[in-house]
Amino acid sequence: MGKALSDYPEHFTAVDIELANSDLHSICEVGVAKFRFLDLVETWRVLVNPEADFETLYHSDLHGIREHHIRGAATFPDIHLMLKRFIAEETCVFHASGNFDPNCIGSACKRYGLDDITQTATWMSTLDLARHHWPGEPSYKQERLCVKIGHDYQPHNALEDAIACAAIYRALQGSNPQPAIAAAGTATDHQRTFRRVSSAKRGTGLKGSDEGPFAGIHIVFTGNFAPPWDDRPAFEQYLCSLGFTPRSSISGKTKMLVTGEGAGAKKIAAAHTKGIEVMTEVEFLNYIQSSGPTGS
Numbered sequence: 001m002g003k004a005l006s007d008y009p010e011h012f013t014a015v016d017i018e019l020a021n022s023d024l025h026s027i028c029e030v031g032v033a034k035f036r037f038l039d040l041v042e043t044w045r046v047l048v049n050p051e052a053d054f055e056t057l058y059h060s061d062l063h064g065i066r067e068h069h070i071r072g073a074a075t076f077p078d079i080h081l082m083l084k085r086f087i088a089e090e091t092c093v094f095h096a097s098g099n100f101d102p103n104c105i106g107s108a109c110k111r112y113g114l115d116d117i118t119q120t121a122t123w124m125s126t127l128d129l130a131r132h133h134w135p136g137e138p139s140y141k142q143e144r145l146c147v148k149i150g151h152d153y154q155p156h157n158a159l160e161d162a163i164a165c166a167a168i169y170r171a172l173q174g175s176n177p178q179p180a181i182a183a184a185g186t187a188t189d190h191q192r193t194f195r196r197v198s199s200a201k202r203g204t205g206l207k208g209s210d211e212g213p214f215a216g217i218h219i220v221f222t223g224n225f226a227p228p229w230d231d232r233p234a235f236e237q238y239l240c241s242l243g244f245t246p247r248s249s250i251s252g253k254t255k256m257l258v259t260g261e262g263a264g265a266k267k268i269a270a271a272h273t274k275g276i277e278v279m280t281e282v283e284f285l286n287y288i289q290s291s292g293p294t295g296s
Contacts, residue, residue, distance in 0.1 A: 016161035021055040024107035031158030045159035084117040212243025223260030
């Protein structure tokens, strides 16, 4: 298969973006797949309301997403923080030319006045890498390269595209892309896969940074959450860096209760009784982004 890229990072995140129209900021779907030591460890796929018109040619006809699919979906500002968690300070791979995927994310950040979360990542195009290291191929389209490496590819779901991109990257490195990726492709076929994390493992002994913008705020989570929220230890560490102190149960110090799918009715009732602010996960993300360094 040509020269292996053994010196390229084994820790990386594959990213795929789908657009509603020709505007780079019109993101309607995001798929990401995180790898550690070339093994797939985490995936996330989400439909996004682009707050823009859909064009059929080259867009909806390609990925199959129409306006009725994104009614009630999150907007880009709603997913900004979760996407940042996947790509910030990461090596990110995508299968396109001209920095397409990072440019889409950067354009959406600019449209909404958000921090450009692409700037701390290192971006590599598997399309460009394949052209360089596998010269003479009749086509460098993702589906054609997947045939070359033996990866079962079903376009154009953003998560499937991201996993296919990762398979190409791994094959370029000389590793077998099949076992972990094939299993993951069937296990993560939902837009959002929810998982409950036992309260005994949450919010124990953690204290928010005194220098964080939300220092002193005690927060409790209840219910099931979608990736990347279901990786609770990692997310709680991120909250601590912002100053939040996560706890597993409501107390006199609790300021916020964040609710997921199947949230505990008793915790919600207790929060209302104590005058504690109750938010959904999307409302909480909006709060973090809108309050910023001056939030309290």
